[in-house]
Structures are given as C-alpha cells and as structure tokens.
Amino acid sequence: MALTRRRCLLACLPGMLAWCAAPRAGAETRALRAAVMQIEPYGMLDAQGRQSGAYTEVFELLGRELGRPVEVVGAPYARALALLRSGQVDMMLAMPSPAIAEVAQPAGAVWSLEAIAIGRAGTPLRRIRDLRGLIVARIRGTDYGPEFMNDKAIHHYEISDHVQGLHMLLEKRIDVLVGGRPGIFYAMRKLGVQRSQLGSAFPVNARDVQLHMSKKFDDARLASEVRRGMAALRTDGRIDAVIAKYSSGLPRE
Structure with missing residues (x-):
C-alpha cells in the first residue's frame, strides 16, 4: 500500500512542480x-x-x-x-x-508639449491677460498652469476635443481655443480649416x-x-x- 502511494506521488511530482512554477x-x-x-x-x-x-x-x-x-x-x-x-x-x-x-x-x-491660445482671424491675442472677458475653451480636465487656470476674469468652457472647439470657434460660440499645438493644428487639417481663418497664436505654457x-x-x-x-x-x-x-x-x- 505504501509503495503504491509512493509511486503515485512520484508520478504526480512533475505536474505539481509545474503548477507551483506557473504563478511565477x-x-x-x-x-x-x-x-x-x-x-x-x-x-x-x-x-x-x-x-x-x-x-x-x-x-x-x-x-x-x-x-x-x-x-x-x-x-x-x-x-x-x-x-x-x-x-x-x-x-x-x-x-x-x-x-x-x-x-x-x-x-x-x-x-x-506647448499649449497655445488661438482665436478667429482679427482677434488680437498676445498674452494671457488678453483672454480676460472672453469665452475660452479647453478640453475637459486639462490644466495649463495657474496663471491661466486661476484667472477668474477668463470664462472657461470645457469641450470634448479640438474638433468640437474649432467648430464652436468658427461658429462664434466661443472666442478662443486653448490646447496643445499639435492637437489644434491636426484638427484644423482634418476639418479643412485654413490658417488664414484663425488669428495669431501665443503660448499659454509649456x-x-x-x-x-x-x-x-x-x-x-x-x-x-x-x-x-x-x-x-x-x-x-x-x-x-x-x-x-x-x-x-x-x-x-
């Protein structure tokens, strides 16, 4: 009986070792x-x-x-x-x-990543204080530094993406779009928005x-x-x- 049990254990030993090694x-x-x-x-x-x-x-x-x-x-x-x-x-x-x-x-x-602010053609923007009193859109949850984020005179508006922001900008539902430079310009190309339709951009922060x-x-x-x-x-x-x-x-x- 003991010999049979010993043989059974030896036969199972490789499988037991493999099972023990599996988690590692x-x-x-x-x-x-x-x-x-x-x-x-x-x-x-x-x-x-x-x-x-x-x-x-x-x-x-x-x-x-x-x-x-x-x-x-x-x-x-x-x-x-x-x-x-x-x-x-x-x-x-x-x-x-x-x-x-x-x-x-x-x-x-x-x-x-450099974040920029950009408005419609003819909108003079050179610094963050120029955004005061304007409706400024940015992607929900993004943070572009305390000088921009904490300025209570800026009317912050959250959007889902830059495509939505450009649509709203050209439809005059917002005044300025803020976001990463590649993201904004990539959305412009996707929508066929000409650079001449928008004003000059300035860096908000990097x-x-x-x-x-x-x-x-x-x-x-x-x-x-x-x-x-x-x-x-x-x-x-x-x-x-x-x-x-x-x-x-x-x-x-």
Missing part, C-alpha cells in the same frame, strides 16, 4: 494596460476601427522595449482617470494636473507630458522596469520621432 511565469509575462485619451493625434481609431495615434504607438514601442504586451485602452479623459483610479489600467501619458495627481503617481517626463502610473499599481519591480523602458525611448529619440511623424505638415505658427 505568469508574473514575468504580465500584460500591462495603458489608457490613451481619444484626442487626435494622440489617440484615435484608424480606418479599420483599430486604436492608433501617437500615444498608442509610444506604448507599442514600450511593449517591445520591455518584451511584454501592452494593451491600449482608448477613453475620454474623465474615463481614463476612472480607469486609473480603479486600477483597471496601469498607466497613462498626460500633462500633470490636480485631477490626475489624485489617482496616479508621476513616473518621468516623456516629451514637452509643460512636460508625464508617464503616470496608477496608485493601484503595487508591483515595484515592474514599475521600475516601466520607468526604465520609457526613459530609454525618450533618451534615444524614439518618442520624438513618433511625435514628429504625426506633426508632419502641420502649421508651425
């Missing part, structure tokens, strides 16, 4: 999930309905750098923050803001887009790996190359 193997290849704001050219759907855009490509590069899959989830800004808060996604690329600071930790600068990691992300080793991978992409110019590709042919001023 799974942890090594754990897929990462990233939220990408659906704001062109950073996040959008291509002609086949697949997720694309500059930030999508950056996360694809990160996955190759790390040797592990990165699943990209496209979402509006508020939804992306909710996904970070719940831990359903691990990370996101965005400019710093009080809203994202509540749900994620900054994990390193990725690239520098800030680093950061990699933000969910506060629910509790794997310190993997978090360090992600930060290292993103830093490598920035150092060797691969992120700048992606941004340049999506900015190609856009107006410079």
